[in-house]
Amino acid sequence: MTVSSQLTPSTRTPAGPTGPTGTTPPESPAALFERFAPRLHRYGLVLLRAGLGGVFVWFGVLKAIGLSPAAQLVVDVMPFDTGGWFVPALGWVEIVLGVWLIAGRGQAALLPVLGGHLLGTFAVLLVTPQLAFDHSNPLLLTMVGEFVVKNVVLFAAAVVLTTRPRRAV
Numbered sequence: 001m002t003v004s005s006q007l008t009p010s011t012r013t014p015a016g017p018t019g020p021t022g023t024t025p026p027e028s029p030a031a032l033f034e035r036f037a038p039r040l041h042r043y044g045l046v047l048l049r050a051g052l053g054g055v056f057v058w059f060g061v062l063k064a065i066g067l068s069p070a071a072q073l074v075v076d077v078m079p080f081d082t083g084g085w086f087v088p089a090l091g092w093v094e095i096v097l098g099v100w101l102i103a104g105r106g107q108a109a110l111l112p113v114l115g116g117h118l119l120g121t122f123a124v125l126l127v128t129p130q131l132a133f134d135h136s137n138p139l140l141l142t143m144v145g146e147f148v149v150k151n152v153v154l155f156a157a158a159v160v161l162t163t164r165p166r167r168a169v
Contacts, residue, residue, distance in 0.1 A: 050102060125148060
């Protein structure tokens with residue numbers, strides 16, 4: 001029998017990667033996660049952008065049409081007379097912010113505007129602490145307090161969405 005230098009021996013043994021029966025063993029959960037994580041991350045960012053933008057549009061529409069349950073809270077926190085124009089105007093600003101987020105353009109300009117808006121909601125904790133804290137205890141949040149404090153998560157999401165690196169072309 002002649003051995004050719006063009007042939008290389010198989011590195012697979014009968015009990016190799018396919019197992020003794022010739023079937024491929026199931027992928028471990030960690031390996032499966034590693035394989036799908038990049039795609040899930042990409043889709044997760046799309047869902048986060050749509051979700052956060054959608055919430056801004058939704059809440060903005062409610063303010064613009066006068067049906068927001070948060071309208072009185074906004075009025076109570078403002079240090080000036082808001083008249084009948086301020087809450088609807090704030091609603092339109094939120095609609096613009098939401099559409100801007102969803103569009104994904106001009107993110108460097110969006111972050112300070114969106115950040116200012118979200119951080120401004122914390123005025124409730126300073127101006128009307130009786131509405132945000134039960135028995136003046138900062139660890140005992142009321143429903144209003146929870147409504148405001150959850151904006152920490154919305155702000156973090158805005159930072160992630162507006163600062164992620166762009167793909168090289």
